[in-house]
Amino acid sequence: xxxxxxxxxxxxxxxxxxxxxxxxxxxxxxxxxxxxxxxxxxxxxxxxxxxxxxxxxxxxxxxxxxxxxxxxxxxxxxxxxxxxxxxxxxxxxxxxxxxxxxxxxxxxxxxxxxxxxxxxxxxxxxxxxxxxxxxxxxxxxxxxxxxxxxxxxxxxxxxxxxxxxxxxxxxxxxxxxxxxxxxxxxxxxxxxxxxxxxxxxxxxxxxxxxxxxxxxxxxxxxxxxxxxxxxxxxxxxxxxxxxxxxxxxxxxxxxxxxxxxxxxxxxxxxxxxxxxxxxxxxxxxxxxxxxxxxxxxxxxxxxxxxxxxxxxxxxxxxxxxxxxxxxxxxxxxxxxxxxxxxxxxxxxxxxxxxxxxxxxxxxxxxxxxxxxxxxxxxxxxxxxxxxxxxxx
Amino acid sequence: xxxxxxxxxxxxxxxxxxxxxxxxxxxxxxxxxxxxxxxxxxxxxxxxxxxxxxxxxxxxxxxxxxxxxxxxxxxxxxxxxxxxxxxxxxxxxxxxxxxxxxxxxxxxxxxxxxxxxxxxxxxxxxxxxxxxxxxxxxxxxxxxxxxxxxxxxxxxxxxxxxxxxxxxxxxxxxxxxxxxxxxxxxxxxxxxxxxxxxxxxxxxxxxxxxxxxxxxxxxxxxxxxxxxxxxxxxxxxxxxxxxxxxxxxxxxxxxxxxxxxxxxxxxxxxxxxxxxxxxxxxxxxxxxxxxxxxxxxxxxxxxxxxxxxxxxxxxxxxxxxxxxxxxxxxxxxxxxxxxxxxxxxxxxxxxxxxxxxxxxxxxxxxxxxxxxxxxxxxxxxxxxxxxxxxxxxxxxxxxxxxxxxxxxxxxxxxxxxxxxxxxxxxxxxxxxxxxxxxxxxxxxxxxxxxxxxxxxxxxxxxxxxxxxxxxxxxxxxxxxxxxxxxxxxxxxxxxxxxxxxxxxxxxxxxxxxxxxxxxxxxxxx
Numbered sequence: 001x002x003x004x005x006x007x008x009x010x011x012x013x014x015x016x017x018x019x020x021x022x023x024x025x026x027x028x029x030x031x032x033x034x035x036x037x038x039x040x041x042x043x044x045x046x047x048x049x050x051x052x053x054x055x056x057x058x059x060x061x062x063x064x065x066x067x068x069x070x071x072x073x074x075x076x077x078x079x080x081x082x083x084x085x086x087x088x089x090x091x092x093x094x095x096x097x098x099x100x101x102x103x104x105x106x107x108x109x110x111x112x113x114x115x116x117x118x119x120x121x122x123x124x125x126x127x128x129x130x131x132x133x134x135x136x137x138x139x140x141x142x143x144x145x146x147x148x149x150x151x152x153x154x155x156x157x158x159x160x161x162x163x164x165x166x167x168x169x170x171x172x173x174x175x176x177x178x179x180x181x182x183x184x185x186x187x188x189x190x191x192x193x194x195x196x197x198x199x200x201x202x203x204x205x206x207x208x209x210x211x212x213x214x215x216x217x218x219x220x221x222x223x224x225x226x227x228x229x230x231x232x233x234x235x236x237x238x239x240x241x242x243x244x245x246x247x248x249x250x251x252x253x254x255x256x257x258x259x260x261x262x263x264x265x266x267x268x269x270x271x272x273x274x275x276x277x278x279x280x281x282x283x284x285x286x287x288x289x290x291x292x293x294x295x296x297x298x299x300x301x302x303x304x305x306x307x308x309x310x311x312x313x314x315x316x317x318x319x320x321x322x323x324x325x326x327x328x329x330x331x332x333x334x335x336x337x338x339x340x341x342x343x344x345x346x347x348x349x350x351x352x353x354x355x356x357x358x359x360x361x362x363x364x365x366x367x368x369x370x371x372x373x374x375x376x377x378x379x380x381x382x383x384x385x386x387x388x389x390x391x392x
Numbered sequence: 393x394x395x396x397x398x399x400x401x402x403x404x405x406x407x408x409x410x411x412x413x414x415x416x417x418x419x420x421x422x423x424x425x426x427x428x429x430x431x432x433x434x435x436x437x438x439x440x441x442x443x444x445x446x447x448x449x450x451x452x453x454x455x456x457x458x459x460x461x462x463x464x465x466x467x468x469x470x471x472x473x474x475x476x477x478x479x480x481x482x483x484x485x486x487x488x489x490x491x492x493x494x495x496x497x498x499x500x501x502x503x504x505x506x507x508x509x510x511x512x513x514x515x516x517x518x519x520x521x522x523x524x525x526x527x528x529x530x531x532x533x534x535x536x537x538x539x540x541x542x543x544x545x546x547x548x549x550x551x552x553x554x555x556x557x558x559x560x561x562x563x564x565x566x567x568x569x570x571x572x573x574x575x576x577x578x579x580x581x582x583x584x585x586x587x588x589x590x591x592x593x594x595x596x597x598x599x600x601x602x603x604x605x606x607x608x609x610x611x612x613x614x615x616x617x618x619x620x621x622x623x624x625x626x627x628x629x630x631x632x633x634x635x636x637x638x639x640x641x642x643x644x645x646x647x648x649x650x651x652x653x654x655x656x657x658x659x660x661x662x663x664x665x666x667x668x669x670x671x672x673x674x675x676x677x678x679x680x681x682x683x684x685x686x687x688x689x690x691x692x693x694x695x696x697x698x699x700x701x702x703x704x705x706x707x708x709x710x711x712x713x714x715x716x717x718x719x720x721x722x723x724x725x726x727x728x729x730x731x732x733x734x735x736x737x738x739x740x741x742x743x744x745x746x747x748x749x750x751x752x753x754x755x756x757x758x759x760x761x762x763x764x765x766x767x768x769x770x771x772x773x774x775x776x777x778x779x780x781x782x783x784x785x786x787x788x789x790x791x792x793x794x795x796x797x798x799x800x801x802x803x804x805x806x807x808x809x810x811x812x813x814x815x816x817x818x819x820x821x822x823x824x825x826x827x828x829x830x831x832x833x834x835x836x837x838x839x840x841x842x843x844x845x846x847x848x849x850x851x852x853x854x855x856x857x858x859x860x861x862x863x864x865x866x867x868x869x870x871x872x873x874x875x876x877x878x879x880x881x882x883x884x885x886x887x888x889x890x891x892x893x894x895x896x897x898x899x900x901x902x903x904x905x906x907x908x909x910x911x912x913x914x915x916x917x
Contacts (some may be wrong), residue, residue: 033741034493034495034496035492035493037474037476037492038474038476038741038744041471041473041474041782044471044631045471045473045631045782045783045784046783046784149785150784150785153789157789212789212790213784213788213789213790213791214784214789215781215782215783215784296457296458296461309520309524340474341466341471342460342461342466343457343460343461343466344461385466
């Protein structure tokens with residue numbers, strides 16, 4: 001049996017589309033309405049409410065809690081202030097990415113880590129000899145993500161304290177104790193609210209009630225997928241293969257190859273993968289993870305040739321699509337979507353380093369009426385969409 | 393030495409678009425706007441504290457996606473939210489809703505007519521093909537079939553080849569669309585009055601014609617145009633109102649170095665030896681440039697800003713014959729609560745789409761009948777949106793703004809538009825709507841009524857025509873605004889037009905502005 005989240009009672013009643021997706025052994029709504037379009041726009045114009053409870057969550061407590069996390073992840077946890085949240089990948093000893101997630105410093109000696117894959121064993125194995133207690137709170141803690149320009153107005157109306165980008169605070173929302181972090185997976189103004197699973201339903205009700213005047217809408221994963229691609233955010237198992245699932249070496253990715261060089265803190269004396277990463281940095285990565293835009297007139301021409309109006313994908317896609325330079329394959333896209341906001345067909349792609357510079361003109365495979373064609377694309381800077389309100 | 397290469401008269405969305413493209417190509421461009429704000433008819437204003445309105449133009453119809461991309465408008469704040477459905481409330485608390493979801497739509501149509509439910513997809517497919525046939529005409533300067541200019545001949549050839557390649561049955565269907573009335577055309581397809589009424593309504597918007605007037609079928613096509621650009625459900629609402637469209641284009645233009653001056657009213661375009669050389673402002677200042685582009689409508693440009701002695705007499709005559717006849721008005725309401733339509737009283741997704749008061753073709757035709765003889769419709773057609781349902785920032789939490797586009801309100805009202813007639817008209821609109829949503833009257837916190845006379849007075853659009861001249865077939869394509877002068881050029885060397893009064897015209901499209909810039913730059917579209 002698949003697991004349901006603590007919010008299932010509410011989300012199931014609202015899921016008119018009957019469209020569900022699996023996430024870490026749970027079922028979560030793909031879209032609530034019959035199409036996901038409105039839910040996407042809500043993220044960019046009002047506030048979408050997403051059930052993100054399936055995330056793995058761990059509490060790391062004790063004298064050596066910071067030291068353990070600092071050893072495991074690539075960013076500097078020791079220097080994180082109380083109330084700070086770090087987005088970070090973590091690697092194996094060869095410097096290849098195992099997973100990515102967030103580390104929140106709740107107190108001097110208390111952290112919460114979120115991950116996409118189970119991480120208890122990895123944390124425990126690296127904590128040998130340390131004074132630290134690791135608790136899997138994945139089921140005990142529910143999480144609601146409130147994303148969009150109105151998200152702050154809603155929380156503010158409920159008495160939440162103001163919060164800077166990538167900060168976390170404890171708060172009480174209509175009598176419910178929660179922690180709120182200004183984080184998310186949309187590249188927009190947004191928050192994630194963490195709550196005891198037993199209080200998940202009252203919290204959902206309170207947010208929906210407070211959000212009514214601000215255009216709040218339950219939002220599913222199809223809408224989120226478009227938003228995260230616009231934000232240039234990668235997805236595990238889609239845009240990279242985590243090191244533990246790799247069968248052949250070429251499937252591995254380093255943080256440098258995933259455009260996460262900024263998260264690799266080589267000033268730290270010791271962390272897992274440090275030596276390999278230092279070597280790679282000196283060498284320069286072979287691959288880079290970039291954004292590409294499909295040239296509209298090129299796409300239009302391909303459809304015109306067969307007498308059709310130009311088509312764009314209705315939902316975000318997740319597959320490997322070859323990219324060519326002068327007829328040679330030089331990379332592949334792993335996620336793509338039509339951006340309803342930008343009116344552009346965009347994709348996230350892995351390219352061999354010499355082809356990854358912004359402005360480089362390449363070609364991507366497009367299937368038009370059963371035939372493989374190539375459309376012109378341009379390498380562009382990520383994120384595709386970066387509103388000032390995200391950090392303001 | 394001229395400080396600028398190009399002076400653009402009028403800071404409406406087309407003037408700004410033209411300016412942005414010219415500056416992007418390296419020209420030094422100055423935009424002169426008469427009013428204290430830019431945007432022309434596309435502007436948003438907090439008319440009532442806490443409530444923002446798209447006072448005039450209220451939906452984004454077919455804003456060209458290439459303009460959105462090329463000028464990077466989303467970076468400058470533009471976001472277009474789709475209008476997802478159309479609710480047509482009917483008598484006896486019934487309704488017809490056209491939904492964007494196929495299955496939902498079919499089930500709803502079948503409730504009224506199983507035959508219509510089946511015909512609907514086929515109709516959509518045909519119009520999609522027709523739209524595809526016509527589309528190449530939209531993004532190019534329209535070639536004049538009578539011209540011998542080699543460039544125009546080349547374009548004509550291109551268009552000719554395109555039509556030659558159409559399957560005969562599509563060509564026949566296109567001919568019907570171009571010549572028939574919306575009502576007759578829809579009669580060939582559907583039997584449900586509510587469906588025909590609502591579809592026909594899109595053929596009369598902004599035009600002093602009724603659904604039974606020939607030529608109105610063509611406008612039905614426009615609703616399918618957007619699909620061709622990957623802009624599914626192209627009819628949308630701009631976040632922050634239509635002022636955001638102008639603001640985004642202006643920001644893009646300024647990023648390319650365009651200078652925009654407001655409260656700079658142009659009184660005359662200077663012409664020396666058949667060449668435009670500059671403009672004179674109302675305060676007497678003279679500004680010079682070798683290229684002048686007018687975003688004002690053809691009447692204001694050629695019968696106001698340019699002296700008739702500088703123009704050929706037949707051209708002046710053609711412009712004098714060019715029809716405006718504004719027929720539409722706006723009523724903007726600030727609401728303390730959502731209207732409860734008796735046919736669908738609970739708030740739901742249907743409130744996020746358009747609401748159309750168009751129960752039948754007869755209803756629309758009757759509304760037109762009154763207007764023909766100089767009266768506003770006693771039971772008018774209305775196209776209603778509630779922007780705050782899509783963008784909550786338009787109104788305080790829990791409160792709403794409602795935009796009501798109303799037809800017919802003829803510019804040439806018997807006795808003329810006075811304050812009293814304006815309010816009488818506002819009452820007519822509210823009373824008609826309240827028949828479908830009885831709580832409306834008590835929900836109104838503030839009401840703003842905009843008549844064609846107001847549109848002319850405030851925006852300078854002749855006779856209050858929202859399209860800078862009627863979008864009827866005799867004024868379209870190579871005839872817009874005058875035969876032989878449809879390619880944004882004018883009989884005066886160096887003077888161009890970029891407004892909605894040129895091809896393709898109409899709505900917040902930006903196509904005229906972009907096409908004009910391409911013509912000025914000598915770029916083939």
